[in-house]
């Protein structure tokens with residue numbers, strides 16, 4: 001079933017990685033092309049293009065202006081929530097970035113310094129990211145839905161010289177002031193940045209009260225444009241934090257050269273986008289999809305990127321995506337399945353789609369969570385273009401498995417991300433580390449070396465890099481997902497094998513939520529599990545045992561815990577259900593049987609494990625879940 005062209009390209013990438021990637025590196029305008037393509041560090045991790053010199057801002061902006069794309073739109077900004085639209089050409093974008101980079105330089109930002117960016121979906125978020133890259137500074141973008149505590153944790157870890165933010169975000173009809181969040185985060189962090197730059201938006205003016213505050217426009221007015229600083233291929237471009245199994249997020253470090261090459265390769269072979277075409281990725285700059293496929297890849301390719309400050313539904317309706325595709329002549333569109341589940345719920349017959357001419361669209365790409373077959377079929381029946389599920393992670397920075405639309409499209413199979421992308425030697429291993437056969441589920445791993453563009457490490461934590469990713473199966477990168485290959489070599493990803501859950505395409509840690517819930521003075525013990533949700537994919541549910549002598553009101557306690565998670569992690573955690581219980585099912589060694597709890601909440605059949613300490617605890621929890629209508633607990637049956 002695997003096509004010849006794909007098969008040959010894939011084999012070359014695995015058998016001769018240096019020759020393969022040396023060829024792909026020619027896609028990038030280097031200042032000094034790399035002579036060393038691949039080398040290994042002392043821990044035996046791959047490093048790509050270490051001695052090449054480039055600047056990704058030059059490759060994505062200045063280079064295209066020099067090549068005659070100055071008047072072509074680089075960004076279409078569309079913001080129904082502020083009733084605004086703006087187009088920035090490549091030349092305008094380059095100039096704005098150069099001036100803002102000059103402003104950052106005036107604040108003392110140099111190559112290697114970190115800059116935290118906390119911005120909504122406005123063009124200035126991209127300007128800020130590119131300005132950092134222009135100076136060789138390392139940006140760390142934090143998603144706007146995270147609370148001050150989460151921002152503080154990232155500031156503490158990244159130690160940024162400067163924090164850049166907007167005065168507010170706009171969520172539907174709510175204006176959310178950002179400055180109080182920034183101030184609280186800096187207050188909570190023991191590390192203090194030297195400066196805080198605020199972009200004032202019309203919807204809300206932030207008070208610039210503290211000594212470190214600066215107004216974006218005033219800084220830019222005084223600044224001279226900065227030139228691109230050459231960096232090495234292996235120099236870090238950014239740190240992007242992602243949830244792990246513990247409270248502390250992992251700072252995924254991305255290099256510059258490998259990332260630029262991988263993104264350029266993917267735009268052609270996976271997304272099939274030509275220079276001058278329009279690419280729309282409906283995500284947020286705070287996630288990896290935003291970094292790779294809103295900010296960097298489309299502009300590296302000389303395409304136009306759509307920056308959308310709105311939702312798939314209610315801004316103003318479930319026709320928003322169709323309108324954007326039609327209005328901006330989008331050739332290739334990328335979003336998370338949850339967005340289409342929301343659209344399908346509001347407009348099941350896609351009547352709103354009929355109002356727009358979307359004949360410009362060549363393909364629809366979905367990732368961020370498993371594309372459930374009902375959503376796939378709904379879209380596949382609706383559209384005349386390929387509906388392409390693909391799979392990747394914050395760590396890899398670009399797709400691990402896809403249907404390579406620009407190389408040689410293959411027939412799709414519902415539930416499968418199709419085949420490994422060239423460069424990714426994906427394998428399935430059993431518990432003992434032995435390869436699994438076709439149709440046998442196991443741990444999805446990637447044999448070293450990881451291709452260019454993948455994580456270069458965990459920020460200042462090589463031990464965690466090793467323990468989280470490299471230790472489980474020596475010689476392989478552990479993805480944390482389970483899955484299998486079918487007889488045709490199609491990859492099926494079945495979900496996480498750890499305590500990470502996926503809520504509306506956002507990766508969050510139940511372990512982190514447990515830490516927050518467990519810190520409440522009335523809580524003796526707790527478990528947070530991810531249960532199936534038809535709209536968001538998964539939702540967290542907390543099960544809590546109060547301390548002995550607790551005499552408070554259970555509903556009050558539940559509300560306090562919900563509030564605490566919202567305050568510490570943010571609304572994005574969607575933590576809205578807590579059950580106070582007397583006991584939790586555990587093994588005799590004291591381990592909470594979380595998988596069993598998940599199975600009950602998801603309405604599956606469950607047995608009583610022989611290792612359980614107190615079998616009656618299962619019955620209790622099941623009754624409590626049924627009473628509170630948790631998930632599909634009503635349908636669960638003990639066998």
Ligand SMILES: CCC(=O)SCCNC(=O)CCNC(=O)[C@H](O)C(C)(C)COP(=O)(O)OP(=O)(O)OC[C@H]1O[C@@H](n2cnc3c(N)ncnc32)[C@H](O)[C@@H]1OP(=O)(O)O
Nearest residue numbers: 144145171283287288289336339367368392504505571572
């Ligand atoms: C392949 C590699 C990857 O996986 S990268 C990650 C890819 N994932 C994505 O792109 C995410 C896709 N999901 C989405 O875009 C949204 O969840 C969609 C589907 C649009 C739904 O949005 P929404 O209705 O807001 O629900 P939600 O679950 O996202 O939000 C829950 C609560 O959080 C809030 N929130 C959301 N974003 C922000 C923000 N930027 N700033 C402040 N708050 C935010 C929402 O308003 C919501 O709050 P509330 O609970 O209703 O009060």
